[in-house]
Amino acid sequence: MKTERPLTQHIRADGLALNLREYEATGGYQGLRTTLQMEQHQVTKTIQDSTLWGRGGAGFGTGRKWSFVPDKDLHKRHIFPNEIVVMIEEPAVWDNALAGFTTGVKWGFMPKGEYATSPTYLVANADEMEAGVFKDRVLLEGNPHQLIEGMIIAAYAVRADTAFIFLRWAYKEAAQRIEKALAEARQANYLGEHILGTDFSLDIHLHISAGRYICGEATALLNSLEGRRPTPRAKPPHTATVGLWGRPTVVNNVETLSNVPHILRNGVDWYKALSYTAEGGTKLYGVSGRVKRPGWWELPMGTTAREIVQEHAGGMLDGYQLRGFLPGGASTDFLLAEHLDVRMDLKSVAALGSRLGTGTMIILDDKTCPVSMTANLMHFFARESCGWCTPCRDGLPWTAKVLDALEAGQGRPEDIDRLQKHAHLIGSPDSTFCPLAPGAMEPLQSALQYFAEDFQEHVRQQRCPWH
């Protein structure tokens, strides 16, 4: 039984944020002090070694992200900045976002040595706009200093001199707490010029978004920060070489960055041992839907979906059965009750044809129509499409319309085939600029597969059997 919960164990029961003194009393900013004694490359290496995967939903390793940043000292020192990156990579701090590199690897993409330039930016992605996802809110409201410390360490490793927190517009409580924590950190010289007497300087600015799910996509987010329409950018180039205002930029998720201080303080081996699987650390899991105790829990990475739903969420409400679930937010494929023993990590959920995503589960019960739920999801994605690519801009509303017709009793037999065909066309990764439309197709194509009979009944009965 693994019981350590480094990210949330100190969050107060009354939900108020830890102030600076309280955070320091938990060992806060020790990771930063350790970091400032290290060479940048050693920090990144730590994160690479940690196997920290991005926690934003895409699955990009943090250390690797960091190592993409140019290193202006590399040349002079004859040291590989990759070493810092490797540390982050090793403990498997996977950037819990949507992508698929460990965090250390992401850091390692940043230019180094003679290629290093200034300014270089770090951005904390606190947009969290996917329907059904609320885990970063817990960390932002409960322990903003933990995020700030993680950002300072990350900025040091990738040699960033300016950082931004890109915050979801609806998180008004979090916004106030972050501002207060930033002021405390500046006061204590954890931020500002010559941090703790070193030659490292950094400031962090809070940017409050004005809505739209697409801003959570890293390159759309950068356009938004620049005051533009947040349409995604073509990749390559990766943001580590051409990011914010054309400068090298790392974008990491809030939960990812909140892991970083603990890895630096306690080491790679400790971090890896927190997990049940090869993907290191703990994970913030969440459950919403008709369960007895909807909520969030920090648990070892790889905890089974069954344990999360049955033990932590208290099982289904009386009179309801679990029929299926979206394992990690609106853009992940449905799984069924028979899949509940899956270990909730990137690899295991992917093996079932879905994605861990953010690890925030949405439960489909037996009294909720799966066709109708899919229609609701499709309306979300259609509304939030940025409109740049035709398959997304036109395809998503069209798909939503077909699902509405099925619900309204106007479905035709060929509609199901058409939905399948379009799920394939819109969902193929090369048909659009960014993952929004393919993400939207994940619940649709899995619903068509797992709830085929329900779709057919809608057509056969010319009505929604649930209404």
Next chain:
Amino acid sequence: MMTPQDRREIEALLHTYPTRQAVALEALKIVQRRQRWVSDDDLRDVAALLEMTPAELDGVATFYSQVFRQPVGEHVIRLCDSVSCWIMGEIALQERLSQLLGIRTGETTPDGRFTWLPVSCLGVCEQAPAMMLDDTLYTQLTPEDLEAIVQRYVQEGSR
């Protein structure tokens, strides 16, 4: 028209970013605070201050769901219609709100007191269904809760 106070607030932000355009959203939010939406005059003034064309700035303004380019009522109701809230009974809330105010999503009451806007997820899915009324969040709503809350605002206005 942009006020001198608006201008001072926007100018104070310029040093944070390497370009003037980067302040666009914050500037729009500042002018929006005054009358709850961004008029064409406001837009032109902000564009001039940020050295953008009005068309360019409008392209930005119209993209974001929380920048309003049309007048809204005294109170803005955002009832979440995304998946977790939908599962937990949001349709019943929609019906009740529609009965109470006589409007549908995207509309403003004839007396100009309430605007009901669609909103994608408020990030409190474990406390669904949820609504944000102006800046205040309400969670785990039943239709009865919703009615009581809205009635409070209605009565406040008639006093």
